[in-house]
Ligand SMILES: Nc1ncnc2c1ncn2[C@@H]1O[C@H](COP(=O)(O)OP(=O)(O)OP(=O)(O)O)[C@@H](O)[C@H]1O
C-alpha cells in the first residue's frame with residue numbers, strides 16, 4: 001500500500017508549525033490534511049531569543065517545542081480521522097536555533113525533541129536532517145531541492161520559488177542539473193516593517209493590502225539591490241543576519257514611518273525584484289513557469305509584482321499542483337523522512353556541496 005507520512009516544519013518566520021499528512025505513491029503524492037498552527041506569543045518570543053538562551057532554557061524549549069510538534073501531528077490525524085498506526089513516519093525539521101555552515105568548525109542546531117514526538121504519537125520520527133549533510137562537507141542546506149527534483153524534475157524547466165521568511169528557489173527540469181539557492185528576503189523585510197510600523201500589533205501585511213495602496217520608491221529599491229549578497233554567485237544561502245532591522249534603518253532612515261503604505265509598497269516590490277533579477281543574473285535557462293509556495297503566496301501584491309517582473313514567464317501558486325502553499329516544506333520533509341526510513345539517499349550533494357550522497361536524518365523508533 002502507498003505509505004503515509006507526516007511532515008512538520010517551523011520556519012524562519014516564527015509564525016507557527018506547518019504540518020502536512022501525505023500519501024506518497026511512486027512519483028506522485030496526495031496531501032490528505034495540512035495546517036499551520038500559530039505559536040502562542042510567549043513561545044514565539046522564546047524561539048526568537050533562541051540563540052541567546054542559556055542551556056537550561058534551551059533544553060526546556062527543545063522539549064516544549066517537541067510537545068507542540070507532537071500535538072500538531074496528532075491534530076492532523078484527528079482531522080483526517082486516521083489512526084497513528086497507519087502512518088509510516090514523521091519527518092520533523094524542527095526549529096533552527098543556529099546554522100553556521102561557514103564557521104571554522106561548521107555546525108547546525110535544530111530543536112523540537114523527536115523522542116517526545118515519537119512517544120506521544122507512537123510513530124517513528126526522523127529529525128536532524130542537516131547535521132549529516134554538514135558532516136559530509138555540505139552546507140546542510142538547501143534540502144528541499146531533493147523533493148523538487150523528484151516530483152517536478154521530469155517536466156519542462158521551471159523555478160520552484162518558496163516565499164518563507166527568506167526566499168529560496170530550485171530550478172529543475174528535464175536535461176538540466178538541479179540548481180538551488182536563496183534569492184534573498186522572502187517575507188522578512190515586509191514583516192519587520194509591518195511589526196515596526198504597527199508597534200508590534202501586526203505581524204504581516206495581510207493580503208498585501210497596505211503595499212497595494214502605496215507608491216514604490218525606486219531609489220530605495222536601487223539601494224537595497226546594491227547589497228553584496230545579490231552579486232554573490234550561487235550556491236549561496238542567507239538569513240536574518242543580513243536582512244534585518246539594521247538594514248531597514250540604513251536604507252530608509254526615518255522615512256520608514258512617513259508613509260507605511262509607501263514603505264510596504266517599496267519593500268514588497270523589492271522582494272519581487274530581487275527574485276526576478278537574481279534568476280536573470282544566475283540561471284542560464286529559459287524558464288517555462290515559476291511555481292510559488294510558502295506563506296508569501298497570500299500576499300497578493302507580492303504575487304502581482306512577481307508576475308509583472310517575470311512576464312512573460314507565467315507565475316502560479318503551487319496549489320495548482322495540489323499542494324497547499326504552506327504545506328510544501330512539511331510535505332518535502334515527510335518525503336525525506338520516508339526515504340531515510342527506507343535507507344535511501346535523500347539529498348542532492350550538488351546543491352549542498354556535500355562530498356558524497358548520504359542518508360540524512362536521525363531515526364527515533366516508535367515503541368510499538
Ligand atoms: N494572509 C497573508 N497575507 C500576507 N502574508 C502572509 C499571509 N499569511 C502568511 N503570510 C506570510 O507568510 C509568512 C509565513 O510563511 P511560511 O510559514 O511559509 O514561512 P517560514 O515559517 O519562514 O518558513 P520557511 O523558513 O520554512 O520557508 C508569514 O510570516 C507572513 O509574512
Ligand SMILES: [Mg+2]
Pocket residue numbers: 010011012013014015016017018
Ligand atoms: Mg512558517
